[in-house]
Amino acid sequence: MRYILICLVLLLSSAFVCADDIVTMPTANQLKGGQVDLAAYYLGLQMPDGAPQHVSYQTLYVGLTDKFELDAHLSDVNKDSSSTVLVGSYKLLSENRVTPDLVFGCRNIAGVATTINPAVRENSQDRSYYVSAAKTFFFNPAAPGAPLVRVHLSAGTADWTLLGAERHKGLFGGLQFLLRPDIGAIIENDE
Numbered sequence: 001m002r003y004i005l006i007c008l009v010l011l012l013s014s015a016f017v018c019a020d021d022i023v024t025m026p027t028a029n030q031l032k033g034g035q036v037d038l039a040a041y042y043l044g045l046q047m048p049d050g051a052p053q054h055v056s057y058q059t060l061y062v063g064l065t066d067k068f069e070l071d072a073h074l075s076d077v078n079k080d081s082s083s084t085v086l087v088g089s090y091k092l093l094s095e096n097r098v099t100p101d102l103v104f105g106c107r108n109i110a111g112v113a114t115t116i117n118p119a120v121r122e123n124s125q126d127r128s129y130y131v132s133a134a135k136t137f138f139f140n141p142a143a144p145g146a147p148l149v150r151v152h153l154s155a156g157t158a159d160w161t162l163l164g165a166e167r168h169k170g171l172f173g174g175l176q177f178l179l180r181p182d183i184g185a186i187i188e189n190d191e
Helices: 002-013
Strands: 036-044 054-063 068-077 081-093 101-107 128-138 148-156 170-180 183-189
Touching: none
Parallel strands: none
Antiparallel strands: 036 054, 054 068, 068 081, 081 101, 101 128, 128 148, 148 170, 170 183
16 A cells, blocks of 8 residues: 555656656666567657657667667657667666666767757757666565556656657656556656
8 A cells, every 4th residue: 555655646746747658768677688679669649730740669679788788769750750769778776675776878879860850950969868766566565466566767868869859857757557467557757
């Protein structure tokens, strides 16, 4: 019950919270050495005419070692422009009963432009840095497994790699819920 109250307080204290995917946000989730994961997302946007209407987003995650991960994020905006952003992260601390996972990372390692919008094209080439922590809480600690919640809290510098919008500057985070082994939910503050 205590963990439910903690989650509700975190949720209500966020300035802006929405259901979303956690793939476009730096977290302390990290693969072990030799593990590979793929993800594909479609982000439908409700923007004015002339602005992007959707983004196809594919990610390749590779655990180089138990401490180093390298990701390649390919975004395709309206099938008009695409970019690949490399993200590297280093695990500073591994989660145990007391401590969270703690990761330091860099987004856009290669400094590629990710938008054709001239107003923010130069910003989109900037690297951004972040520190992320994550801790998993089980609703029944005597029997770890679903249901559970993974709490994420991060601090970072401005990241302009998704649609040329400034994100991840300052504090951001989210909650990942596993309600049953086959049903989950995510809530995040990604601004």
